[in-house]
Amino acid sequence: AAEPLFEAIIAHPFLTGLADGTLPEGSFGYFLIQDGHYLRDYARSLAFIAGYAHDPAEASVFLGAASRAVAAEQGMHGELLAQCGITAAEAAATPFSPSGELYARTVLSRAAEGPFADGVAAVIGCLWIYREVGNVLVERGSPDPRYQRWIDSYSGESYGAAVEVALDVVDRIGRDSTPAERDRLKEIFVDTCRLEWMFWDAAWRRESWPVGRA
Known part of the structure; x- marks a missing residue:
């Protein structure tokens, strides 16, 4: 059900630009800031689950x-932000984008309210998509070392193995669920995959609040 969405994500100009080096530095910096905001809420979601x-x-x-989400936000993101000329204070002062906030709140709400299976369905899309994006883009490579560093982090064996373990949990949930429950979980999963596409698109457009936010 998510394959068409993944194809749309991997064909998005943000990701094709990441691979061929044509992505504007401003869009990458924007993405890093927004991803940092998102990862803090994502880590909370995972803890709830x-x-x-x-x-x-x-x-x-x-x-x-x-733990890995927090480490990524504190480690790789900080290094790449510095390489883009963005300070930690500037990143912290940048508002969460509309699409990013919607995505984070949707996932966090599912994770906090439970049950376990619903929370897993809400978070697994991000884990799976980043692994698949990393695996596709590492084959293409990037001439920009900053972009390549990001690609390498999600195409590595350790990240891939961690995602596979999470997918094993998804498989177990699927086996233990009724057809109606599986349909509900699929809907949650597909909805969050749509939000993932919106997150990439927001970075490409450098989305901002039209009114009411500084």
Whole structure:
């Protein structure tokens, strides 16, 4: 169900520009800022999901993902922002974009309200899409070392293995769910994949609030 959305994402000019080096630096810097905002809420979402897990092993999958999200925001993002000439203070002062805030709040709401399966369906799209994007773009490479650094982080073995473990949880949930439950979970998953496309598109356009936000 998400394949057409993934094809639309990988064909988006933000990602094709990331690979061929034509992406404007301003768009990449904007993306890093917004992704940092998003990752903070995403880490909270993952922690909520871990709290709903009945299996300690499954809880650890999402606690580990939360830890990696925080590490990415504090590590790679900070380094790449500096290479784009953006200070931590400037990033913190930049408002969350409309699309980014919608995405983060949608996922966080699903994760906080539960149940476990609904939260997993809401967060898995981001994990899966970033892995697939990384795997596609690493084959193309990028002439810009900053863009290549970002690509490498999501195409590496450690990230791929972590996503595979999360997908194993998805498979287990699917086996234990009724057809009606699977349909509901699929709808949640597809909705968040649409929001993922909107997030990339917002970065390309450097989306801002039309009124009411500084």
